[in-house]
Amino acid sequence: MRVWFTKNGKVRFISHRDVARAFERAFRIEALPLSFTQGFSPRPKVSFGLALSVGHESDAEYLDIEFAETVPVAPLAAAITRALPEGIDVVEVVALADRAAALQEAVTAVEWEIELIIDDGAADASPTVVHDRVAALLDAPALVLERVRKGRTGTEDIRPVIRRITTLGPTERGTLIAVELATRPTSVRPAELIAALGTEFREGRVRRTRQWIERGGVRYEPIASDPRSVLEARAS
Amino acid sequence: MTSLWPRIEPLLAGVEKPARYIGMERGSRVPHHGPGSVSWLLVYPDTYEIGLPNQGLQILYEILNERDDAAAERAYAPWLDLAAALREHAVPLFSVDTHRAAADFDIVAFNLSAELVYTNLLECLDLAGIPIRGSVRAAVDPIVVAGGHCTFNPEPMADFVDAFVIGDGEEPVGEMTEVVGTWKRAGRPGGRTAVLRELASVAGVYVPSMYDVAFDGPALRAITPRFADVPAVVDKRTVADLADWPYPREQLVPLIEVVHDRLNVELFRGCTRGCRFCQAGMITRPVRERPAEQVRSMVAQGLARTGYDEVALTSLSSADFSGIDGLVGDLVSDQIGCGNVGVSLPSLRVDAFTVGIASEIQKVRRTGLTFAPEGGSWRLRQVINKLITEEDLYAAVEGAYSQGWRRMKLYFLVGLPTEMDEDTLGIAELARNVVKIGKQYTKQASCTVSVGGFVPKAHTPFQWFGQNGTDELHRKITMLRDDLRKTAAQVRWHDPKATFAEGIASRGDRRIGAVIERVWRAGGTFQEWSEHFQLARWTDAMAAEGLDPDWYVTRHRSEDEVLPWDHIAAGLHRDFLWQDWQSSLAAHGLPDCRWTPCYDCGVCTDYALEHVVASTVAPAGGSQGTGQDLSHGGAVPVLLGPTRVAS
Known part of the structure; x- marks a missing residue:
């Protein structure tokens, strides 16, 4: 799944790492079935896009998460937002194609x-x-x-x-x-x-x-409400 | 009463960790400050990262905000960079919840957990625009309150604090709210003096301006109430049953990393192990356990609400909680339904039982385990009443190394009463033996010896003892380091100079207030941060006040000396403490009264309290103070099974 979120207001003073921790706690608060990495200290499979500096705001932040089981997409944005600090709002969540490129590279x-x-x-x-x-x-x-x-x-x-x-x-x-x-x-x-x-x-x-x-002369946002763009995102 | 945020916000771009000042934690409140309600600003006078997790402050924050007649917000000491920016731009100290000016609150209440934060209290008041000395405050200035363990000797801070709360704060904060609310709604009749006099009648509240302090030369002659309705002795407050206070219900979840960044659930308050150096154990008696069922539900609800994946079960000696093994077992096997969570137990005893619990908790990544024998020889451990035999320690350590732990951390105090060089070198001997045991199991076995200088505290049997000076502590630490050179044991130590400054404040009298003010004026804030500490600031201030540091720090006190905290009572009879001091000098241990007959320290009898413990027998394998002697055939009833590896 790809999550599109914002970071505005006072919360802009927390770091990229703090945002990651806030999301991990939000997923647990909402009891979402995250996938975990294997090994001695299992970590949830969450990957963040480009870092945003402390103090900067954003209308366009993204992260990718993997769930261990199928989760209905529609209620996710509201549920995660509820568990996040004020100013970090999830705008939209979409399912990704299995082989979508990692945000950082894409x-x-x-x-x-x-x-x-x-x-x-x-x-x-x-x-x-x-x-x-x-x-x-x-x-x-x-x-x-x-x-x-x-x-x-x-x-x-x-x-x-x-x-x-x-x-x-x-x-x-x-x-x-x-x-x-x-x-x-x-x-x-x-x-x-x-x-x-x-x-x-x-x-x-x-x-x-x-x-x-x-990519290939086509330009799209990591998440777009336009279904064609989503399809293109999946195709990548 | 408006938010200062628009003036604070531009300053945050230029400071380290600006998120310290934004609030917005899950669990935080935006309270309504009604005209009739009493507003409290709860301040932890250290950095946000250290202050936020403080459970005492969080408990009072909730209790006060649940009241219709009160509103509570929080503040923390701004770091040096923001403090400078606030002064430069004339912005006062503010709450993190609604960014309201500190001076707009009715009560500004500080948590004092350590002496070296004292100067930060002055800094916070000054940044708030509140006069630092109580004597010059006006009726409109907030009432300055302090609570926490340090208030059991309130005298060094008596010039700056209007009212001290001695003991558990849950009940007195409500009673104080009523006093201040009534006074405020009536139009503040009689001004500041009237409300302070009224507060002096609240049980557990000490108002220093209501007492005269008389000296005979350097010696304290008496501290006596100035009015008939002011108590001659202020007794501590004690919550009789923790079950009535299931707080915090909504622990704050900080947005940035802080110390103890996890859910904290208090197992019990009080400890009767009777370690003679330990002020916390003496002043928080008796033992009051939280019902195990309540612990389970607080853990379950707390984890679900906060999203934390780790819980600490806190107390002064967590392995002593009745049924701790069952509780831990339920937590790690997810019997309470919170999924995979980490469990940590701070303050564990030194014995094999502890290792059994630790192996239950830490199924993977067994790296380091910490024990605190405190003294280097059995004789010295009898002096301090930390009755751990060498066999206890070696059994614990062997259990740990054999189950995969590789690094032991051992805590010791130096500068204890009757301590001789052979006791200090005993630390090295223990460390060498610990490494030797470890090497049988792993080549990587190592041991860290952490050494702190002992500071005698009020209301303990060691309150009469003359602390070791800096040279003596340095000599002992150097001797220990030399003896452990070229071994797998590493020595870490606290700066004896900071130990000395702590000693000035720890048993200081009212004259030390002027010293603290001088240290603060000389720029001495954040004194517990080694990079900001200079002993010269303290000794210069003592000299300027004509006070002899050694008189306060290294001098032994006599039985009949009037102590600066004699008018504050923790319930411990003075003759009990003196007797325990004499037993200490004779190296006699004293058993834990939870499981042995009462020896009448005075707390339960005077305050009509009882231990609240679910089990009337000593915990399995616990030899410390329980009279069991593992070295002579005593069995360790906890099975130390083969190493379990992560599935």
């Missing part, structure tokens, strides 16, 4: 809404300023960052994975932008993108709005 692009703010009164995070910075960044042929990977410092061009940045408009404290980032060949964190747009910008509200799986 997801190829992610969309974000990122609020840019400033805490220095002299700087400016208004939509006009942000718009110019965005244009400059997108015009650049390359955007080389120094990054530490496996303990070694190296450089990486993150420009190819930045697919789209749109200035949405002002917020109370700054400007909201919409961003689409590919997850391969490298992934970019919202904080890195913010720094690339301007070192005076700080991270305000950050929300993951969508995740995409792209």
